[in-house]
Amino acid sequence: MTNQNPLALAQAIRAGTCTVAEAIAPYIEKIEQDGSLFSSFDREAAAAQIDAVQARLRAGEALSPLAGMPVAVTETICTQGEETAAGSKMLAGFKPPFEAMAVTKLKEAGMIVLGKLKTDEFGCDGLGCTAPLAIKKGQVLLGFGCDTGGSLRAPAVQNGVYCVKPTYGAVSRAGLIAYASSMDQVSVFAPDLALCEAGLMAVAGHDPADSTSLETPLPPAGGFSVSGRKVGILKEALEETDEAGKAAVKAAADAFAAAGAQVMELSIPQVKNALAAYLIIATAEASGNMARFDGIKYGYQTPHYENLFDLYLKSRSEGFGRKMKERLGLGSLMLSEGYYDDYYDKAMRVRGQIAAAVKAAFDQVDCLLTPVFPANADFDAATLLGAEKNNRLLTAASLTGRPSLVIPAEAQNGVQLIGRYMEDLTLLAFGRAAAPERSGV
């Protein structure tokens, strides 16, 4: 049944010709055959959700187009009473007393949240993110996680799956385990663009619990057509990529041209500083967000300590992994005397420069087109810098808060489309023109 068109299957559920349990069964069977991608999966909890959604449908409640469909969230998103360890020993055993707004919205829409998918520690670089594989294996239809600097978009393309990072503030961050608050954004993995859009619409919306949540809903794309629109290929990104990246950009550019768009190359030299600015700002924010992990309130506590300071030091040193400790050390250093002006303050000014330059570029074009990975991406990178370098073409969209859609192509590369603020649905329409043969229904 997982081979059936998912939106048609969801329609059959709403029409009553198929039950939620029947629709979900093949997905659950695949998880039970190989549960290695999940950090938690509770069949009984899933069964309770299935029964509840079926009852709501029987009662005539109007649910979303994806009601009854199986989804999962990464382990950086809180689910009440279910272990949410964020891939870290520091949070092993942590069972949130609340659930993230994104999870609440998924359940309100009638989706079945089957469990939690594994990530690397706090989901920082995406190298340990299993959500795209779970989609490819037919264990879930959609995945939701937190993308900060490409940590979801990169593994999506590496594994042949779509991912949209929405406009910053379009989806509530309440209940998300924070890494870098000014860039963290709940994002959507999907096997095609139609499901990307349905997943985004399910979680988007204002939430008073998140002070950065946008009050205005995402406007619909309406009858949008790319014909007559302008697409800009980012010269600096094209220069950094490999043959597969260039081929992916060319294929997308050809598809845009065939659809009547005007494709041009443009230069934004400021984006060359995006990775360095991202590293400074993200680690500085992380050093503040991670200060709460002290071995007392939740998570890991060292068994042997002499005093309060020793408890803090040992719990943090033993609870965080090496790369996370490097990030926290770096971020703390960037905020300290002797470094703040030269690095942190300067990085924020460079961020402002990048945002202004990208804004100016959007006076000339309606959409930016880049490859996803630079040349020599190392998907087994063990070092902090190695992992972040893989994602460097994705950081400009994070720094500027713009919506970014990635579309997989051949040879573990693909294209990124960057759109205007709040025009996420229009960006998805651009995506359908860039990859018309794989857009879903």
Add this chain to the structure above:
Amino acid sequence: MNNEVLAKMEDLALVSFDEAERESVLTEMAEVMACLDAIKAADAEGAEPMIYVQALENVFREDEVHEFPRIDDILENAPDEMEHQFVAPPTFD
């Protein structure tokens, strides 16, 4: 990057690296700092710092009590708890 800077990082972040990994951490952090030189070298004269992409404003609400119904669930996550409170070592000797 040197041992002194690494020690400062550990001190500020309240973490420590194992002795066995210090050498490789130093090497990796030196690579990171070299990458960050792009920021030191960037000409940002006159540019305004951008902290958030949105112009953040204070969000005001009425000062009302909202009871959290699951206090026990919070305390269940505490590594050590006594009489409905988190247990911590003495702050002063």
